[in-house]
Amino acid sequence: MTKFYPDSKVELQGFTAKFYDKIMNIMTFGSYSLFIKKAIEYMEILPNDTIIDFGAGTGRNALLMNKYLSEEGEILGLEISDQMIAQFKKKTAFIENINVNKQRIDRPFTREKKYDKVFISFVFHGFPFDVQKQIIKNAFNALNENGEFIILDFNEFVTDETPFYFRIPFKIIECKYAFEFVKRDWKRILSDFGFGEFREKTFLKKHIRLLKAKKRN
Ligand SMILES: C[S@@+](CC[C@H](N)C(=O)[O-])C[C@H]1O[C@@H](n2cnc3c(N)ncnc32)[C@H](O)[C@@H]1O
Numbered sequence: 001m002t003k004f005y006p007d008s009k010v011e012l013q014g015f016t017a018k019f020y021d022k023i024m025n026i027m028t029f030g031s032y033s034l035f036i037k038k039a040i041e042y043m044e045i046l047p048n049d050t051i052i053d054f055g056a057g058t059g060r061n062a063l064l065m066n067k068y069l070s071e072e073g074e075i076l077g078l079e080i081s082d083q084m085i086a087q088f089k090k091k092t093a094f095i096e097n098i099n100v101n102k103q104r105i106d107r108p109f110t111r112e113k114k115y116d117k118v119f120i121s122f123v124f125h126g127f128p129f130d131v132q133k134q135i136i137k138n139a140f141n142a143l144n145e146n147g148e149f150i151i152l153d154f155n156e157f158v159t160d161e162t163p164f165y166f167r168i169p170f171k172i173i174e175c176k177y178a179f180e181f182v183k184r185d186w187k188r189i190l191s192d193f194g195f196g197e198f199r200e201k202t203f204l205k206k207h208i209r210l211l212k213a214k215k216r217n
Helices: 014-018 020-027 032-041 060-066 082-091 129-142 164-173 176-181 186-192
Strands: 050-054 074-079 098-102 115-121 143-154 195-203 208-215
Touching: 014 020, 014 082, 020 032, 020 082, 032 060, 032 195, 032 208, 050 060, 050 129, 060 074, 060 082, 060 098, 060 115, 074 082, 082 098, 115 129, 129 143, 129 186, 143 176, 186 195, 186 208
Parallel strands: 050 074, 050 115, 074 098, 115 143
Antiparallel strands: 143 208, 195 208
16 A cells, blocks of 8 residues: 555554554553543443544444444444455444445545544544544534544644653654644634534543534534
8 A cells, every 4th residue: 555644654454454453562561451441431422422533443433332232333443454444344244234335534525424523543543634634524524413533643832841751662663744733722723623522531540532513503
């Protein structure tokens, strides 16, 4: 797969894509499972919610979200990586209301069907600012009135003021877009695109944030 953004680290390929879940578990000394369960709990998913997951990954998050859904609820993952899609399909094979489409989220798209929630987990920070604005527009267009755009990603912080145990891995692992991402005022930016009523929950000593932004009518 050709990388559209050579400086980005969210366009996963090869070994990282194949073993993504295991790598996350190992890098966080096993704490990722508990963290992601908690984060998804804070999404406050309702039984009949329809959810579209931008950059859905292996299907791990879809399975966790599905625990809160009834048969009326639905999850659609959008993914570009064939390796991720294959894992997603394998994990969710017997669950009718979970599907995945091969679809880029960084280009304009509109869907006839509208969703209650757009979820984007550890994908958003990995793009240039103009592309992030396009993703926000795509999220807005994919939502029902009063639907929520839910961003699980890095919080806003001054990198050099973060504790060494966060700063060192962040500086080693993250791409240049992440350094720009953490400096921006996302509530203000999202307000400019028609979102409001922000609610948030932070994790890992406020370095990670689940930000909920409601589509204004
Ligand atoms: C860091 S992983 C996160 C996966 C998942 N959201 C999670 O939290 O486990 C980033 C994901 O975004 C996908 N991705 C990257 N660029 C994308 C794009 N332009 N459109 C759709 N998916 C994309 C990658 O293939 C990868 O699965």
